[in-house]
Amino acid sequence: MKRVPSASTALGYAHTANQINLGKKMTKDAFRLISPGGTETDLPVLSGTVGPDVIDVGKLYKEQGVFTYDPGYVSTGSCESDITYIDGEQGILMYRGYPVEQLAEHSSFLEVSYLLLHGELPTADQLRSFDKTIRTHTMLNEGMLNFFKGFRYDAHPMAMLSAVVGSMSAYYHKEMDASNPEHRDIFAHRILAKLPTIAAAAYKLNTGQPFMYPQNDLNYCENLLHMLFAVPAEPYEIDPIAAEALDLLFILHADHEQNCSTSTVRMAGSSGANPYSAIAAGISALWGPAHGGANEAVLNMLEEIGDASQIHRFVAKAKDKNDPFRLMGFGHRVYKNFDPRATIIRDMAHKVLEKLGRSDTPMFDLARELEHVALNDDYFIEKKLYPNVDFYSGIIYRALEIPTSMFTVMFAIGRSVGWTAHWREMISDPTARISRPRQLYTGPTQRDYVPIAKR
Numbered sequence: 001m002k003r004v005p006s007a008s009t010a011l012g013y014a015h016t017a018n019q020i021n022l023g024k025k026m027t028k029d030a031f032r033l034i035s036p037g038g039t040e041t042d043l044p045v046l047s048g049t050v051g052p053d054v055i056d057v058g059k060l061y062k063e064q065g066v067f068t069y070d071p072g073y074v075s076t077g078s079c080e081s082d083i084t085y086i087d088g089e090q091g092i093l094m095y096r097g098y099p100v101e102q103l104a105e106h107s108s109f110l111e112v113s114y115l116l117l118h119g120e121l122p123t124a125d126q127l128r129s130f131d132k133t134i135r136t137h138t139m140l141n142e143g144m145l146n147f148f149k150g151f152r153y154d155a156h157p158m159a160m161l162s163a164v165v166g167s168m169s170a171y172y173h174k175e176m177d178a179s180n181p182e183h184r185d186i187f188a189h190r191i192l193a194k195l196p197t198i199a200a201a202a203y204k205l206n207t208g209q210p211f212m213y214p215q216n217d218l219n220y221c222e223n224l225l226h227m228l229f230a231v232p233a234e235p236y237e238i239d240p241i242a243a244e245a246l247d248l249l250f251i252l253h254a255d256h257e258q259n260c261s262t263s264t265v266r267m268a269g270s271s272g273a274n275p276y277s278a279i280a281a282g283i284s285a286l287w288g289p290a291h292g293g294a295n296e297a298v299l300n301m302l303e304e305i306g307d308a309s310q311i312h313r314f315v316a317k318a319k320d321k322n323d324p325f326r327l328m329g330f331g332h333r334v335y336k337n338f339d340p341r342a343t344i345i346r347d348m349a350h351k352v353l354e355k356l357g358r359s360d361t362p363m364f365d366l367a368r369e370l371e372h373v374a375l376n377d378d379y380f381i382e383k384k385l386y387p388n389v390d391f392y393s394g395i396i397y398r399a400l401e402i403p404t405s406m407f408t409v410m411f412a413i414g415r416s417v418g419w420t421a422h423w424r425e426m427i428s429d430p431t432a433r434i435s436r437p438r439q440l441y442t443g444p445t446q447r448d449y450v451p452i453a454k455r
Contacts, residue, residue, distance in 0.1 A: 031055050035064055050085060067438045079266065080429075083116060083421050084257045088334040093341065095255060096120070104344045109250040110134060110220055113417040116255055117188055117424065131219075137193035138214035138223065140201070141171050148205050157202040157409045158287045164198050165191075166280035176274045178427045187275045188420045195416050196220070199409045200227030206405070221246040224413070228402070241355045242400050246410075248348050249393055252341040253411055255418030256334075261285040261292065265419045266426045267435040275423055282419045283412050292408040292415075295394035298329035299363075299404050307362070308369040319379050329391030330374060331384070341389040349392040352399045367395050 030042035041063040044056045054077045057068050070076045085094045093100040096115050103112055107121075114122045114130050122130060144164060151160055168190070169176060175186045197214055204211050204227075212227045221243040230236035256262070265282035269275065286292035305314050317325040332339050353364055371387055374380045397407050426432055 033060070033064060039064060048080075049082075051087065061438075067440075069440055073263075078258055078263060078435075079426065079432075081258070081422065081425060082119070083425060084255045084418070086257050086334055088332075088336050091335055091338045091340045093256070100252065100340055101344060104248060104251050107251065108220075109247045109254070109414070112251050112254050113192060116417050116421040133189050134193045134220065135216045135223075137189055138197050138216070140194060140197050144168070144171060144198075145201060145211060148201050148211075151205060153205060153208065155202075155205070157199065157206065157406050158283065158412070160202040160205070161195075161198060161409055161412060162280045162283040162287070164202075165195070165283060166277055168194070169274045169276040172276070173274075176276075178269075178272070178275065181428075184275075184424050184427070188417075188424065191276075191279060191416050191420055195413050196224040197227060199406070199413055200224060202409065203228055203403075203406055206403075219243070221250070239356065241352060245348055245352050245396050245400065248345065249396065249410065250414035252345060252389060253393075253414030255415070255421065259291070260288070261415065262419055262422050265423055269423045269426055270432060270435045272434075275420075275427075278423055279416065279419055282415075286412055286415065287408055292411040294328065294390040295397070295411070296404050296407045298391050298394040299398060299407075301328040302363055302366055302370070305366060305370070308366050311366070311370050311373055315373060315377065327370075327374070327385070329388055329394070330380065330386065332388045335388070337384055338386050339388040342387055342392060345389055345392040345396070346387070349395050349399075352396050356399055363398065364395065367391075 030044050033041045033043060035041075041060065043060065045053050046056055047053050061067055068076070083096065085097075086092065095103060095112060096119055098115070098121075103115075107115075110131055111122060111127055114127060144167060147164055147167060148160065172187075172190060175183045177183045201211050210232055212230050212232075214223050215226055218226055218238070222238045224246065225238050225242055226236060258266075261282040264285040265278045268281040269278035289297055305311060314325065315327070317323045318327045371391070374385065374387065380386070393411075394404075394407060397410060398404075402410065
């Protein structure tokens, strides 16, 4: 098939005088596709507020009898969204138009959560009300806590997290009408409030310690640390640096556009499935080592390297195309120059190591030396393989004495508000349809059934 842009758009999708205003997006002159048989189809070129234009291929199959083919959807816009914008070439990440650097410096995770859910930064009164709502809905139904007794003592926390979140629909089924804005708000508050409690209960099961109930006088991250590390036998003093580090990590992980787990939430939710099932599906997608499990892979890599004296040998292995070894936590599929979150979190990683007095352990020395070598190696500089957010987040979690098995759980806590914001956006869109990707079939052509006696 031959693709020909219309004369007025040229190859650069130039703006023309006959644009049609479609609210937040603009339609330009179309791309014209001409089939070998001469059938012509004009596909509208749409523009968002910022970022690349997109070609609307909705009528391509109807008029031309062909589908588009894009494995992994790397060049396909699956939806219209006004939540998060990423420019991987320039290293830009914005939530609702606000640069993540500004939010990380001035905001809190709950304030960012309000922003993602409602589209605007809250007033002081709105933030106080939102904070109170979250604090007073952190407890779990006792029946949900009993679920944990059915898991093996060594069950992976992510397995428990997805299962228990999915079970929430059995407890809160009276407020699951997706067409009701009030129910959507209640769901958002419950997920945000209760996920840390579920995560902490999973951790306590692994350690064999009693579950710790939440405390309403603690802020979001302080409460999580309390539920993770406090025990009934003695008081627990929360380190403010630890709480600050968690808050920053949750801000940086809060959303990341149409990534694998977010797209999973949208796809599951598009069927009309209850929102708890959609979030549970997102948790399962996040569990993959190529997604949320990347920071866990960083620690495993550091353990494999073992000692700073071995760094240059492993760096050489990473450069060897014939060697399967790869340096985890370097480079990013989206960010081609640098990960803006890594720039922010790097300073926090060093602050945590210095303030908590754990900067002299071999693994942290190893991580710092590997960081130094990579940042000054011509190979990594040329290929723009800089440490990403996963490299530093794993180091921070280890410094806070959070076990490796909980790393992705912590990621899920931060990302839960992004998943919820996208679900709300998708479910309230009057033009939304059930997700139904197509395929390029490469199996057998039609053949007749052969009775088993003749095979």
